[in-house]
Amino acid sequence: MKKGVFWIIDGELHSYPFDGTQTGGIAKSGDTYNHKKLWEFVKPKGCNKPYNYYPRGRVEITNKSKPVIYMNPNIDSDHIEGIKNDFEILTDICIRYDYSEHYRCYLDR
Template sequence: MKRGIFWLIGDKLQCYPFDGSIPEGIAKSGNTYNHKKLWEHILPCGRKVGFDYYPRGRVEITPKGKAVIYMSPHIGSEYLAEICTAFELESEPIVKYDHSEHYHCYLDR
C-alpha cells in the first residue's frame, strides 16, 4: 500500500503514489507528496491553472495499516477501483469525501 495524491482532470485520474522520485513535491512529513509542490513539476497538458483547479484527493495509511482516501466530493465512486489499483491498496479503504475548502476546486467557485 502506498500513500500519495491524485487529481481528476476531465475524466482521467492522475495518480502519484509516493516514491520520493520527485523531491520537489514531497510534503513536510516526508512520507507523501504535497499537491501544491508537486503540481509545479507535473503541470498536465501545459495548462497554467493552479494546483487547486481540478478535483483532487489523497491516500493516507493509518498506523494500523488501514488505507484512508480523502477526496473532493466531485470525484465519484466510479474512480475508487482505479485509485485502489494505483496506490496498491490491499483491502477496502475508508473513503472520506472532504467538503472543506481544502479540497475545493473550480466546480465549487
C-alpha cells in the first residue's frame, strides 16, 4: 500500500503514489505529496488551470495500516478500482467524501 494524491482530469485518473523518489511536491510531513506543490511537476502539458481546478483526492494509511481515501464528492465511484490498483491497495478501504474547501473544484462552484 502506498500513500499519495490523485486528480481526475477530463474523466481520467492521474495517480501519484509516494515512493520517495520525487524531490518536488513533498508535504510538510515528508512522507507523501502535497497537491499544490506537486501540481507544477505533474500538470498536463499546456494546462493553465490551477491545482484545485480538477476534482482530487488523497490516499492515507492509518496507524493501524488501514487505507483511507479522502476525495472530492464529485469523483465517480467508477474510479475507486483504479485508485486501489494505482496505490496497491488489496484490502477493504474507507472512503471519505470531503465537502470542505480543501477538496473543492470547478464542479463545486
